[in-house]
Amino acid sequence: MKEMILEYIKNEYLDEEEAEDTKLDENTPLISSGIIDSFSMVSLKRFLEKKYVISIPDEEATPQAFDTVTSILVLVNRHLAKKGA
């Protein structure tokens, strides 16, 4: 899951040349560093909901929750667990 999300961010939010220059791992700040802004976050949220067939309420889609792939994984896993419960 981690690799897939990282790959999606790299492909969708960094252009080709930017991707070459940017070190991107699960702890890279995404929102606070400006790689993803609050508007683009909407499309990332939509991707996660589609990919993992979950629904993330708007109040949980905060800049903090989306700031790293690690924090995104926490959010997604919580909703997957809820779904499975």
Next chain:
Amino acid sequence: MAVDYEQLRRDITWDVAEQELGYVEGAPLNLGYLCVDRHVERGLGDRLALIHEGHGGDIRQFTYRDLQQLSNGWAHVLRGSIFIRQLDRVCLFLDKVPELYIGFLGILKTGAVVEPLFSAFGEDALVARMLDSKVTAIITQKRHLGKVRKARERLPDLKTIIVIDHDEEGRKLREGEVEYRMMDHRDDRFQVASTYAESPSVLHYTSGTTGAPKGAMHVHGSVFAQYLTSKVVLDITDHDIYWCTADPGWVTGTSYGIIGPWALGATQVVLDAGFSSDRWYETIEKHRVTVWYTAPTAIRMLMKDGVEPVKRRNMTSLRHMCSVGEPLNPEAVRWGHEAFGLWFHDTFWQTETGSIMVTNLPGMPVKPGSMGRPFPALTATVVEPKTGQPITEPGRVGLIAIKPPWPSMMRTYWNNTATYYSKFLNGWYICGDQASIDSEGYFWFCGRDDDVINTAGHLVGPFEIESALLEHPAVAESAAIGKPDPVNMEVVKAFVALRPGFTASVDLELDIMNYVRKKLSPLAMPQEIEFVNKVPKTRSGKILRRVLKAKELGQPIGDVSTMDDE
């Protein structure tokens, strides 16, 4: 103490700004000089001008002398090595780095016209603006170089790309690309270009309902309005630590994020980091911010976290707060008072006006939800849409109108004089917003008079979005409207009819969203797409956005006799 508005009308005139800035009618006037060199010549060179904090927490400080020397460095290289001449257009396409703020001043010192571009713009948005203004040079950074290179293929007039952070290990620069490290170039002297009050200075593009974005052309003399409104409305003095959260890619970020506060000799804070409430409060606390100018969308995002995070911080330095970009709802005004013990003072103006037009003034009772009253040096009213006659009846809705001229009004739209003249009616400049005026002279915003979408305080043109949507291989017809949103006021909603062979799906919706985001900007990306069989149009082919908007809002759709129902 409550202010006497009528007394302010008598006391506050543009002449006051001219006198305080030492301007003599007909003498040369240059924004770069006024914002920097003037302070150094007054013996204030060691005063802190800029406190810059990057997203990693690194802090850099610049005095007015630093600004003078570094802006001279910029001006020398632009004039001497890049061969920029007076009136050439030079773009800034940068994150909120110090080079953006200081480069802005350097460009103005050469007499060239500075065209700031929002750093999240996509390739098509860049091309539309740079092609129209025939930009000669652009200053950018590594992370945006890829977009600029792609755009360059469609920009025959673009001669030079200046990269501020090129490193030897990185990608090689190509022909027409040069490296410039600002901190390595300081000059005590530069022969500032002989510009005058009416010389072009800043070109800001803004969106309309139809056609491509239009370039609002401003002049060096705009400083009289930006100086006076910064002093009277934002209440900035040369002892203040002031934080304007706007990006200089938009007019607030230049009029009140560069020109006004630096003309006054204040210290500015710039935070180059994405939004988080904790980081914002930390910024106010750490840098002892005294005056804060922000936007309703940001305030509503802060509200989501409640007042507790504010109470945990020491915010006692704050003494004045203002807001701009869209109407500030009464709940946000009241929340601000609960959280900070201060009122947010709403201000109204636009790219074309260059400075604050209608506002809540310090000391004036704040009516939560009201835009306030006209800036005292101006005459503003609401007029009948057809005749331009002022409406005298309290509470009746009309179009907000300003009596020209004022120092910071745009002088024209670049390459589009006809549209510029269409903004005037019966001797008034028509802003395109609807409002009413109550019996005490306070303005109350009612909505836009056109289809332009106001999202997070930024105007987005539906035509641009619809055009981008039509370039997607699956899209046959498209329409875009502003959908009400509790945080951003409006977000873009698109209606799309698909080409044969394509089927509506979540995958396709996401693909179209990202397509528009990359072509234009994240602001223009539809946050919702509704797939329809056809987009409602008139028989002459004009998209009936009002029908879509009325349906979206659950309102009557009105007269549809012109609709093509084939």
